[in-house]
Amino acid sequence: MPVSRDLLSRTLRTPDIVTHFSIGKWDLLIRQARAADLLAHLAHRFRQRGLTAAIPAMACWHFDAAETLADKQHIALRWALLQLRDALAEIGSPLVVLKSSTYVTVNPSTAEEQRFNGIDILVPHGRLPLAESVLERAHWHALGLSEYDQRYRRRWMHQAAPMQHPQRAVVVNVHHAVPSDRAHAPLDAARLRHRAIAVDNFPGVHVLAVEDRVLHAATHLFHDGELSHGLRDLTDLDLLLLDAAVEADFWTRLVARASELQLGRSLFYALRYLRYFLDTPIPASVFTALHDSTPNRVTLALMDSIFTRALAPVHASCADAYTPAARLAAFGRAHWLRMPAHQLLPHLFHQAYIRTTLDNNPPKAA
Amino acid sequence: MKLLQLSPVELRQQLAGAGVWLRTGPFSLKLQSRIPSVAEGLAKLYGQFEVRNPHEAFADFHVAINPPSRLRRWLRPQVEFSFDGVQPFKPLPFDQAFPMLESGLNWCISNQAHHYLILHAAAVEKNGLAAILLAPPGSGKSTLTAGLVHAGWRLLSDELTLIDRKTGLIQALPRPIRLKNQSIDVIQQLVPDVPITRASRDTINGSIAYMRPPRESVRCQHETARPGWVISPQWVADAHTKLTPRSPAQTFMLLAQNASNYSQLGADGFHVGTTLIDQTACYDFGYSQLPGAIAAFDRLADSAIPA
Secondary structure, X not given: OOOOOOHHHHHHHOHHHHHHOOHHHHHHHHHHHHHOOOHHHHHHHHHHOOOHHHOOHHHHHHHHHHHHHHHHHHHHHHHXXXXXXXXXXHHOOOEEEEOOHHHHHHOHHHHOOOOOOEEEEEOOHHHHHHHHHHHHHOOOEEOOOOHHHHHHHHHHOOEOOOEEOOOOOOEEEEEOOEOOOOOOOOEOOHHHHOXXXXXXXXXXXXXXXXXXXXXXXHHHHOOXXXXXXXXXXXXXXXXXXHHHOOOOOHHHHHHXXXXXXXXXXXXXXXXXXXXXXXXXXXXXXHHHHOHHHOOOHHHHHHHHHHHHHHOOOOOHHHOOOOHHHHHHHHHHHHHHHHOOHHHHHHHHHHHHHHHHHHOOOOOOOO | OEHHHOOHHHHHHHHHOOOEEEEEOOEEEEEEOOOHHHHHHHHHHOOOOEEEOOOOOOOOEEEEEEOOOHHHHOOOOEEEEEEOOEOOOOOEEHHHHHHHHHHHHHHHHHXXXXXXXXXXXXXXXXXXXEEEEOOOOOOOHHHHHHHHHOOOOEEEEOOEEEEEOOOOOEEOOOOOEEEEOHHHHHHHHHOOOOOEOOOEEEEOOXXXXXXXXXXXXXXXXXXXXXXXXXXEEEEOOOOOOEEEEOOHHHHHHXXXXXXXXXXXXXXXXXXXXXXXXXXXXXXXXXXXXXXHHHHHHHHHHHHOOOO
16 A cells, blocks of 8 residues: 655654745645644654754744644643542542543653643442542533434443533533444443553553553544544644554454454554555555454555545545545444444434524524 | 736636736735725735735745625625634625635734734834834724824734844834724824725624725835834723833733743743843823824834933
């Protein structure tokens, strides 16, 4: 498989190429990075590589401003995590954080370069109502979703309505299960929870074991449907893998765990597109070991044509004539895996026609 | 090259094609639009602004303002603002194309330019010192600004005052001044020969028209200004012109509330804000008549000239 050709992923693979960039290339890089939510990440990468001086003077502020926002987000998330930890102490099960919020706790140096929108936490299925009422009492209020959306999220996305504290911008997503590779069959989250590990510098906070973190991120990528920041999520995974692969037996453990949880297919796709976009160093033996999870050639060709487009930055310069169809296909696939057809069709009808008529807020001020 | 050097046909063609490259204050824009009223608005208000070859390679903001769909061309036509392919607002009636462009540009700056502390405030300068006009909407801020800049004050900004985080100086952003409802007539009577756009009616803020920024202010848009005063104006019917000192602490609170990115800047937002308050004199300002108000500002500027 070749590698992606958009300017942003080329720059992420080999940052040194920016020293030869024309001003027009910088214009395009900034636009693609902003669309992909990777401006702050790029700024950090450039600093690490001593490339900051290569940024033309007129373009510098875009990177500075993005880093300012990322710093603020980081502080807000750490604060919110402390509040959540204290609020949830009474539900009697350890606080497990998921997805990119993990970086804030586990590896602050990686977190510097990431941007987060919210905190994802995992609670035992049976304690979801308790967790929600505890959070309500601590002034985390469910964001105004319709009854329908709330039911949908609970039943098919395995999470409660996002909750927000009135004084903070951070949004909390409370999950009670995680998606799996088997259609309509979420993975019992207890299997992930019991291997969760405590975070040294954040007493009372836990994260998934490193293989589970990779698998969960990979699964989410191919089950989320709305891949508005696909490349950013891949970048998260890339950093996680670079850190984890320091341990010699990591890849073996990862493949074994994937087959144990039956998440081999998602792992296969994630690694495939990590290579395609970011050239993540993945031993060839890993792909051999994942042989049983490899789809047949036709499926693979189809998946490639979908995900090489759908995971690219959402920017006109990264799209071709098939991109809209590819994004629609990724969206459809995620829903197909999430819910059975006899429920999917009414749901899509609701999303397309009923929601838009209900959602007629007045336009924003001119 | 200045925008007024483009012929109306060239301007319309560039705008509808690759887009016009335009500089406003410290920012460069690539603006694309097929809408004639946008071309007219630009020709009327942005004549003094620098334009470059449309193939200029770099722009801070790539924006477009166009009808969202061809289907609605005849039935209640609409207009939509895009920032590099993203639509942050819902479409508005077609008549509001120019106001939507102006507020769209403000949105771009407020959401991106975090190398400044961004105040939702007007700022004018005389004798090297700037007065920041800080007040809630409806206080007569823009009317006062429009009056002052046609009485010898330099326009730094009408809606977004940019405080450089490193130097504490004000970065000029002289764009058209937004006038609402009765103030459109007030200003037309005060300075009858200054171009003002046709009013867009029935916007969420009533009628809105834009006034051309003074030529001299646009010419000096690269010169920064030192903050001298933070003034909270309040138009009150039949009130006497009155300038009363205001507590710096309270003024700081007002400033923080009106800084759109105060919380994003974290500790630095506090630092930049308090430094600004420390070096300025803070006032409440009540007025009802523009001539008296302008005279009061002139006295303030004259009293501050270093001996």
